[in-house]
Each structure stands twice: as C-alpha cells, then as structure tokens.
Amino acid sequence: MIFFSLLLTFIGMFLLYRSSAKQITKAKATQQQFLKRFKTQISISAFVCFLVALSLLCLKYGNSVGFISWWIFATPVTFMLVLLVNELKSNKK
Amino acid sequence: MFTLLAKTHWGKPDFGRRIVWLIFGFKLKMQNKGVRQSMAWLHAWTGLVFGWLLFAIFLMGTSSYYRHQINLWMQPQLSQYQINQATAIQTASQYLEKNAVDAKSWYLNIANHEEPVNKIYWEKATGGYESRNLDANTGQELKLSATQGGDFFYNFHFQLYGLPILIGRLMICIAAFIMLIALVSGIITHKKIFTDFFTLRTFKSQRSWLDFHNVSSVLALPFFLTITFTGLAIFFYLYLPWGMKKLYPDNPFQYFTEIRSINQNSEHLAAPIKTEMRSINTLLETVKQQWGDQALASIEVKNPNTDHATITFKQLEDRSITLNQAQITFDAHGKVLANTRNESAVATLNAGVYGLHMATFAQPVLRFAFFCSGILGCLMIASGLLLWSLKRQIQNKSQQFHFGYYLVDRLNIAAFIGLPIAMLSYLFANRFVHITETTPNYEIYAFFSAWGLSLLLAFFTKKQYLWKSQVFIFGLIALALPIYDFVYLINHRLISDLSNYWLFLRIDLFLFVCALFAVFIFRNIQPIQEKSAQKIKTKLANANNEVKA
Numbered sequence: 001m002i003f004f005s006l007l008l009t010f011i012g013m014f015l016l017y018r019s020s021a022k023q024i025t026k027a028k029a030t031q032q033q034f035l036k037r038f039k040t041q042i043s044i045s046a047f048v049c050f051l052v053a054l055s056l057l058c059l060k061y062g063n064s065v066g067f068i069s070w071w072i073f074a075t076p077v078t079f080m081l082v083l084l085v086n087e088l089k090s091n092k093k
Numbered sequence: 094m095f096t097l098l099a100k101t102h103w104g105k106p107d108f109g110r111r112i113v114w115l116i117f118g119f120k121l122k123m124q125n126k127g128v129r130q131s132m133a134w135l136h137a138w139t140g141l142v143f144g145w146l147l148f149a150i151f152l153m154g155t156s157s158y159y160r161h162q163i164n165l166w167m168q169p170q171l172s173q174y175q176i177n178q179a180t181a182i183q184t185a186s187q188y189l190e191k192n193a194v195d196a197k198s199w200y201l202n203i204a205n206h207e208e209p210v211n212k213i214y215w216e217k218a219t220g221g222y223e224s225r226n227l228d229a230n231t232g233q234e235l236k237l238s239a240t241q242g243g244d245f246f247y248n249f250h251f252q253l254y255g256l257p258i259l260i261g262r263l264m265i266c267i268a269a270f271i272m273l274i275a276l277v278s279g280i281i282t283h284k285k286i287f288t289d290f291f292t293l294r295t296f297k298s299q300r301s302w303l304d305f306h307n308v309s310s311v312l313a314l315p316f317f318l319t320i321t322f323t324g325l326a327i328f329f330y331l332y333l334p335w336g337m338k339k340l341y342p343d344n345p346f347q348y349f350t351e352i353r354s355i356n357q358n359s360e361h362l363a364a365p366i367k368t369e370m371r372s373i374n375t376l377l378e379t380v381k382q383q384w385g386d387q388a389l390a391s392i393e394v395k396n397p398n399t400d401h402a403t404i405t406f407k408q409l410e411d412r413s414i415t416l417n418q419a420q421i422t423f424d425a426h427g428k429v430l431a432n433t434r435n436e437s438a439v440a441t442l443n444a445g446v447y448g449l450h451m452a453t454f455a456q457p458v459l460r461f462a463f464f465c466s467g468i469l470g471c472l473m474i475a476s477g478l479l480l481w482s483l484k485r486q487i488q489n490k491s492q493q494f495h496f497g498y499y500l501v502d503r504l505n506i507a508a509f510i511g512l513p514i515a516m517l518s519y520l521f522a523n524r525f526v527h528i529t530e531t532t533p534n535y536e537i538y539a540f541f542s543a544w545g546l547s548l549l550l551a552f553f554t555k556k557q558y559l560w561k562s563q564v565f566i567f568g569l570i571a572l573a574l575p576i577y578d579f580v581y582l583i584n585h586r587l588i589s590d591l592s593n594y595w596l597f598l599r600i601d602l603f604l605f606v607c608a609l610f611a612v613f614i615f616r617n618i619q620p621i622q623e624k625s626a627q628k629i630k631t632k633l634a635n636a637n638n639e640v641k642a
Contacts, residue, residue, distance in 0.1 A: 002458050017291045061459075064414050068449075069459050075313045076465040078291075082308055086293040 001060050002073075005053035009070070009077045012049030015042050017085060050074075129282055136278040140477050141501070143271040145508040148474045150268060152512060153250035154320075155467025158452065158460055159600075160243030161207045166600045167242040167523045167536075169587045174209040176229055178389055179377065184232030185211045186373040189397070193223070199394040204229035205409055210237070239528045240536055245519070251324070254537070262328055269325040276317055279310060286311055296620060298628040299487060302480040309473040316466040317473070323450035352440050354433045365399035371427035373404065379429075380406045380421055390418065400425055405433065412456075414448040415441050475509045483625055487632050502559065503551040510563040511547030517570040517604070518543035524574075524581050560618045568611030575601035 017023060019042040024035045035042070050070075057073070058066030126134070156163065165171060181204040189199050193215040202212035211232075214224035226235045241248070248254070252261035280286070290311060293304045310317070330337055330345070337345040373392060380389075388409040395403045402425035411418035422430040434440075448454060452463050482501045489495065522539035526532075547563060554562055578601055581587075588594045 020288070020291065022288065022292070061454075061456075062412060065412060065454050065459075068414070069455075069462070071315045072455075072459060072462045072466060075316060075469060076462055078312050079308070079465075079469065082291050082293050082312070085291060086295070088293075088295050 001056050005056040005070070006073055006077055008049045008053035008056070009074050010081060012046040012053070013074070013078050013081050014085075015046035015049065017081065019043050019046070129284070132278040132281040136275055136282050137481055139271050139275045139278070140474075141481050143268050143275075144474055144478045144481075145504055146264075146268050147272055148471060148478075148508050149512055150250050150265065151467060151470045151474060152516075153246045154324075155464055155471065156516070157243065157247040157250055158455075158464045158467065160247045162596075162600060163243030163246070163520075165207065165209075165242075165596055167240045167520070168238055169582060169585070169597065171209050171237075172587060172593055172596045173589070174204070174229060176204050176206060176209050178203055178205070181211050181229035182377055182389070182392065183374055184229065185213055185227055186392075188225070188227055188232045189213060189215065189394075193217075194398060196397060197395075199392075199397055201392045201394075203389050203391060203409075205388055205390075210235060236529070239530050239532075239534065240523055241534065245537065245540075246516070251328075259331070263331055266325060266328050266332055269321055272317075272321045273325065276310075276314075276321065280314075283307060283311070296624055298625045299480065299483055301621075302476055302483060306473060306476040306480055309469050309476060313466045313469045313473070316463075317470055319449055320467075320470075323446045326446045327450060352435055352443050355435050365396045365401040367398060368400045368425060370398055370402045370404075370425040371423065376404055376406070376423050376427060379423075379427070383421065384408065384419065387419075403430065403433065412454055414454055415444040416448045416453065417444065475505075478505050478508075486625075487629050492633060502556065503548070506551040506559050506563055507544070507548035510560075510567050511544050511551070513607070514547050514563070514567050514570060515540045515544035517567070517574060517607075520604075521570065521574055521577070524577060557622065560622070561615060564611050564615045564618065568608050568615060571604050571608035571611060575604050 018027075019035060019039050024032060024039070027035055053073075054066065054070045057069050060066065061069055182201070185201050185203070189196075189201070193199060195218040196215040197218060198216045200214050202208070204211050209229060211227040211229050212224070213227060214222050216222055226237055227233065228235050245254075251265050252258050253264060254261075256264070289304070289307055291308075293301075293308050295301050297304075330348070334345065337348050341347045373394075390407045390409040390411075393405045393407075395401075403422055404424075405420055405422045408419040417434065417436075420434065422433045424430055452460065455463055478501070482498060482505060486498055489498070519536050519540040522536040526535045528534055528536065547566075550562065551559060578597060582594070582597060588597075
C-alpha cells in the first residue's frame, strides 16, 4: 500500500512537472500542442493521483497520521524526481 | 566594541544619532527597500548568524530519529539478550518489591526488542529518585557501559552540552524562533515557488546553490514549519512561564503531572494506608486477556503497597499523534479504573505538539521519510550558508583579503563536515574504550576534540584544499568504521546469527552510504569550485575594466 501511494505521488508530481509552464515551452512541438491543450486535465489527474495516494495512506495509518505521512513521503519522492529530471552532470567543453 | 565606539564618537554632536543608526541601522537601511528586499536581508542575516547552530540542531535531531538503534549499536553486548516480556515484568516487579517497598511510585520501562533491558526508577519515600538497569531475564542489576549512546545526540539537539540546562534550552528556543523567522522571510523572498518547484541547474555557480537551496527548502517546507513550531512550542514554559506560575504558585511543574493524567488520589482525602496490593503478575494476566500478546511499553505504579495504589499498563505500539496508546489502570484490589488519561483539549494539544515533533507514531518506512526530511533540512541550511558566502565573494570587487569571508568559509566547513566527522569519532571512540561510571566519558571527549580539530584544520588550510581535505577525512572514517565494527564484533563474539548482526549492520550500511556520498562530493567539488572561481574572476575583470574606462 505504501509502495502504491509513493508511486502515485511520483506520477502525480511528474504530471505536474510536465504540465508546468516552463516545461511546456521546452517540449517538442508535437508534445507541446498536447500539453497546452490538456494542461488543466493533466493537472487535475495529478491531484487525483495525490488524493488516491493520500486515501491509501489514510487507510493504512488512519486519517491524521495518513495525512501527515503523505506530505512526509512526498518530500523524498519529489526530491528524487527533481534529481531525475534535471541535468546533473557538468558540461565540460 | 562599545569602548571603541565611545572612544571614537563620544562627545561628537551627532553621537546620539550614530548610536540610533547602529542599533536600528537595519531599519534605516531598509527604509528605501521593498518588502521582499527587506525580507531577503532579514533571511540572509538571521540565517548566517544562527545557521551553524541550526545545522547542528537539525543534524543531531535527525539522528535522534534512530537514537534507540544507535543506543543498541553502542552497547553491543545487549544484542545477545533474548526478551520475554512476561519474565521481564516478573523479575523487575520482584526487584522493586524487594528494594523499593516504601517508594512513593515505581516506573518500569519494560525491555523490548529495541531496548532489551528493564529500566526502572522509583521515587523514594524521603524524596528524590533512584534508577537501575536490570537484566530482563534474571532481574540482576546490570553494570552497563556508561555511554550516552544516541541520547547524546538527542539531548544535544534540545539543550546543547556543557551548559546549564535552562540556558541551553533557552538558546535552542531562540534558535528555533530565528529559524521560524528565516522560514517565513524565505517564503516571502522566494518569488517563484511554484514556477521553480522542479528547477535545479547544476554547475552554474551561484545560481546552482540558489536552486538547490530553493528546492530543498520548498520540498520539505511543511516538515520544517511543523518541526520548528512544535520544537518551539514544547518549551513554552521557558519563555512564557507566567501562566503556570499563576495557576500553580507553589510548584509550577505540577502542570506536567496534571496534563498527563487525572489525579485519582484527589478522591482520597485520607493518607494512604499500607496494605497488600494485587501483584503485578496477576494483573498482567487480566491485561493479556484484554490485549492478547501485544507488546507492553511501561508499567507505572503510584503509591505502591497502599490502599491508594494505581497500576497503569501501557501498550508499546502507538499509532496516534497525540500519544494516546492503549492503557489499563487498576486499583490496589485489581479493579479496573476508569480512564485516568487527561483528555481535555489542552492536554490533547500538548500531547499532539510532542507527538508531531517526536514522530513516535512513525512506523519504519515513515520514520525513514522523516529522517530524509531532516537531512534535507541540513542540506537547506548548508546550501544557504554557502550561497551567502559565494554571493558576497562575487559581489566583492576587490581581491584583498577579507576576514569576514575567510571566517564564514572556515566555520562552514567546521559545521558541515566537521560536525559529521565529530559524530563518527564519537561512534569510533565507543569501539576503542569501555566507559564506566567512574571513568571520564572519552566518547564525548572524542566528539568535541574531533570537532575542534576540524575547525583548527580549516583555519590553516588553503581555500582550494578546504573541502577536499575534510571530505577525505570524513569519507575515510565513514568507510573504516563499518569495517572496524565488523572485526570488533567478530573478535568479541557478538554476532551469533544474521538477525543479530542486522542490529549493527543497519547503522554500518548507513555509514557506508555516507562514505559513498563523501566520494561523490570529493569528485565533484573541484568543478564546482572552479566554476565559482571563474565567475569571481570574470566579475573582478569586469570591475577593473569599468575603472579603467
């Protein structure tokens, strides 16, 4: 259950990342159109993912601990995502 | 400073104005700035002045999430004990009946898999407390190593070390307050919280540090706000003591007794009379009928062996934020009493604040996530301080030696690498010396000596070797310690099977990860430094060209 909620949080964060204004401008032309057109829907699906992840955690831990554990779990998951999506190597010329 | 001020300015017509400027200098300085700029100034300077202390608090506090595991690692002989809680309770209650029969209260911390020793203490009839560590199987007094274990880190994070407790805690409160100010001013300063949420540009000098500082701060912001606010709220009685003094003029600390439990003895006006109370073992049978084989955390007996006796059993597992794990209370005759826990709104709030800060509810995976957030807090503070230093070096248009920047650089190293080196030295010392009640605590000596040496080394090292030298030492210790630990455990025949070794291996693995992290920093610090140096050179060249033009 924890694994699924972590996965859903990761997917949600990734969707938010892809639909962010900065990423839309960087995306390929074909993707750009899609992202621009469905920006709201993608954001909504991201929040649905968060909601499901939160519900799973609430089922496991109870409401209060479940709520806290969601944002505590979201921190390392998002940090991993940030490390994955950004270029971390030095551009040696 | 004030003498110098008086010598240079005393008697001059504008002396008063200068003093006002000095004291409220920042206010005057901020008059022409916007809110965001003022907040940035506040964020930078409060962060700088308290940053090193906050880093130490955060790192020690983060380690405290695993203090029981560190305790066990530092007392390896305890890993040999096989625990049966029924036997542990029986032997401990026999000991108390024999040695503390007249006590006002008993408290038994029952041995469990994380702490395989019975810890008991009792309030003597003549006043004062006594405590013992008992073998959970035989009830014999144990002469354990006097190591403070993980409790040293835990205590350091809320009261420092070597200072009077009150002063130490007040300093921590001030630091927590400043942290809260730095967090709020940081939020106001950061213009693009959502736009730059996922942005991390590396090898771009100042920009990279700022990105990393922003990412680490924003991602764990709810954690930072919660942990700082609850940390500050726990010690409310230090900086807002008047309420308690007014309600409990004779003994303000009675508040803590009343906030935990409802006083059953208020119904008994007469003094307690000696009588034979129901034995703890008999009551344990009743507890088992209700809870099954649930592990127990503690047994608390008030007024033992009297007609006012109350015996409370508490479960070990606690999945609540408000610390309300299941408990059963009996009277002297074995009758189950109504709930004795104080469940008023204030008591629940108080327990909630504690619970949120200590995260006792957190199961292993969640605890690890808390630990990661704590580490992110350390990284946030470190990147903020490094950014402060780099930004000013880039802005400085002169190549002259600047003592302020030199000092900040060295203190940064002594805090960010020196403190972890000190913590590893503390662990290493544990494997070299056996501490008893009568010998000095060489582990703590090792901790402070290593920290001091790191600072000293930083002062005498050239800037280009500063990071590399200390990271190398850190990596070396982090790599050597797990290897040495394995040899030590084999030599002392402390490993009987894999599950037994796991108690040590989990910490050793973490140290190994630290060593890998040190290797990563060691390999990547040079290009980062080169990029920064290049940027500073370019700025200086531009400044020189402007002067020439």
